[in-house]
Amino acid sequence: xxxxxxxxxxxxxxxxxxxxxxxxxxxxxxxxxxxxxxxxxxxxxxxxxxxxxxxxxxxxxxxxxxxxxxxxxxxxxxxxxxxxxxxxxxxxxxxxxxxxxxxxxxxxxxx
Amino acid sequence: xxxxxxxxxxxxxxxxxxxxxxxxxxxxxxxxxxxxxxxxxxxxxxxxxxxxxxxxxxxxxxxxxxxxxxxxxxxxxxxxxxxxxxxxxxxxxxxxxxxxxxxxxxxxxxxxxxx
Numbered sequence: 001x002x003x004x005x006x007x008x009x010x011x012x013x014x015x016x017x018x019x020x021x022x023x024x025x026x027x028x029x030x031x032x033x034x035x036x037x038x039x040x041x042x043x044x045x046x047x048x049x050x051x052x053x054x055x056x057x058x059x060x061x062x063x064x065x066x067x068x069x070x071x072x073x074x075x076x077x078x079x080x081x082x083x084x085x086x087x088x089x090x091x092x093x094x095x096x097x098x099x100x101x102x103x104x105x106x107x108x109x110x111x
Numbered sequence: 112x113x114x115x116x117x118x119x120x121x122x123x124x125x126x127x128x129x130x131x132x133x134x135x136x137x138x139x140x141x142x143x144x145x146x147x148x149x150x151x152x153x154x155x156x157x158x159x160x161x162x163x164x165x166x167x168x169x170x171x172x173x174x175x176x177x178x179x180x181x182x183x184x185x186x187x188x189x190x191x192x193x194x195x196x197x198x199x200x201x202x203x204x205x206x207x208x209x210x211x212x213x214x215x216x217x218x219x220x221x222x223x224x225x226x
Contacts, residue, residue, distance in 0.1 A: 031213060042202060042217040043154070088153050090215075097206075097213050098167055099144070101153035 006089055006105040014110050019076040021105040023089030024069075030097065032065055033090045034074050037104070043088065046074075081111045113137065115218035117203050123224045129191035132221045136184070136205030143180055144215065145188050146202040154202055160186065190223075198225045 007022045023032070031050045035043040049056045049065045049072065056063045062075040076083055086104045093100075116135040124130050136143050141162050146154035157176065159167040162183040171178070175194070180186040190197055200222050204215040 033214070035217075042219045043204075043215075045214045045216070048214060092213055097142070098159065099156065099215065101146075101155070103153045 006087070006102045008105060009103065010106045010108075012108040012110065013079055015079060015081055017079055019079050019083070019107055019109070021074045021087050021089075021107070023072045023074070023102055025072075025089075025091045025102075026070065027091075027093055029067075029091045029093045031092045032063075032072050033092065033099075034061075034063060034072075035088045035090060035101075037086045037088065039085070046087075076107075079107075079109045081109050083107060084109045115203055115205055115216050117201075117218035117221055119221055120219060121222050121224075123226065124193055125226050126195055127192040129189065130193055130223065131187050131189045132201050132203075132223075134186045134188070134203030134218060136186070136203070137216055140205035140207050140216070141183070142206045143186050144202075144204040144206075145178055145186070146204065148200045148202055148220070150199070157188070193223075193225045195225050198223055 005024050013019050029051055031048055033048045034046045036046055037043045047058045047061055047063050049063050051067055060077045065072045086106045088101050088104045090099050090101045115137055118133050122130055143160045145157045147157050148154045157171045158178045160180040176190055178188045200220040202217055202220045204217045206215045
């Protein structure tokens with residue numbers, strides 16, 4: 001079974017609004033990553049947060065990590081139509097950096 | 112820097128036939144991954160190589176799937192014989208072993224349809 005579970009599974013917002021996606025996982029991790037996948041295309045890495053970090057920013061992205069609750073959130077501020085995609089969290093654990101993906105959140109940004 | 116290359120991009124076969132996918136990772140990346148992504152789901156790790164060796168193949172259906180990574184560079188994933196439920200996108204990714212650089216770089220994927 002997959003380690004991470006994103007919530008919500010689908011999200012529809014207006015352009016300019018903020019989008020928040022959550023990810024929960026089950027075991028201790030080395031780091032947690034967020035990826036974006038546009039329709040029918042490969043995955044693109046967005047941001048990585050380590051287990052000893054609590055918050056990280058990259059442009060319009062803000063990621064938080066709460067290891068006590070085994071959860072993470074991805075905030076996209078001032079969304080654009082181009083942000084329409086599926087977003088996946090991926091947890092890395094173990095000595096060989098095994099990575100397990102969640103089921104994804106499908107985000108639609110309406111122009 | 113060239114990205115991860117995969118071929119073919121699309122493949123249609125009939126059930127019980129065999130098929131092979133090829134992946135060329137980013138130069139210098141020691142770790143190579145093959146994922147299966149069924150429509151509407153997240154990628155599922157099939158096999159992870161570190162250089163030539165397999166470090167995780169726990170989710171690889173070994174009765175029909177096989178993979179190899181000769182010389183620690185290119186890799187092939189084979190399905191023989193294919194089943195209808197193997198219809199999916201097969202993604203290859205690579206990463207370095209360097210600390211602070213665990214990011215995986217993904218290829219465009221091979222979309223497989225089994226009829």
